[in-house]
Amino acid sequence: MAIRTIITDSDDRIVRGKAKRVARIDDSIRRLFDDMIDTMRNAPGVGLAAPQIGVPLRVIVVEYEGVLHTVVNPEIVKSQGTETDDEGCLSVPNWQGPVTRATSLVMKGRDRDGAEVRIRADGWLARIFQHECDHLDGTLFIDRVQNRADIHWVDPDEDDDDEPGGTRRRRVRRRIRTSATVSQTVQSET
Numbered sequence: 001m002a003i004r005t006i007i008t009d010s011d012d013r014i015v016r017g018k019a020k021r022v023a024r025i026d027d028s029i030r031r032l033f034d035d036m037i038d039t040m041r042n043a044p045g046v047g048l049a050a051p052q053i054g055v056p057l058r059v060i061v062v063e064y065e066g067v068l069h070t071v072v073n074p075e076i077v078k079s080q081g082t083e084t085d086d087e088g089c090l091s092v093p094n095w096q097g098p099v100t101r102a103t104s105l106v107m108k109g110r111d112r113d114g115a116e117v118r119i120r121a122d123g124w125l126a127r128i129f130q131h132e133c134d135h136l137d138g139t140l141f142i143d144r145v146q147n148r149a150d151i152h153w154v155d156p157d158e159d160d161d162d163e164p165g166g167t168r169r170r171r172v173r174r175r176i177r178t179s180a181t182v183s184q185t186v187q188s189e190t
């Protein structure tokens with residue numbers, strides 16, 4: 001297991017290429033999964049696609065709300081609805097922009113043991129899967145932002161700000177990063 005370098009050059013040949021289908025799920029693919037999980041968690045992010053670490057194979061990892069998904073040859077077979085929200089990407093660090101995605105989907109593929117999986121997802125999880133599947137075809141979220149002027153810089157050092165006046169209500173700004181990310185603003189009571 002190892003933390004691999006995430007390619008942050010959005011013109012990189014592998015990041016921009018079409019990844020190959022995995023013919024056989026063997027130990028080399030399982031090692032790739034281990035490295036991708038370590039790399040995603042270290043970033044930290046909620047998703048990563050193999051091309052982002054220079055491996056042109058159709059392999060993704062997603063970890064969202066405590067559930068880890070490891071998928072080989074993922075294919076979105078059904079999708080429904082649309083929703084627009086800010087997204088980012090570990091390969092395009094510190095930039096975000098509004099991307100319209102399906103709100104729910106069904107994805108097929110195989111897991112790290114070679115078993116067929118069929119995953120139903122909606123909301124942020126569906127968004128993350130769409131973002132990662134895009135990576136396998138060399139597509140970045142910046143390609144999907146309709147108006148390039150909407151792509152904005154997000155200060156990586158920006159702190160959560162507590163509202164003044166001793167209120168117990170705290171605004172938690174949580175930046176959830178998928179292969180570079182999905183950003184989300186969460187209101188929480190403390």
Ligand code: NI
Binds near residue numbers: 181
């Ligand atoms: Ni990404």
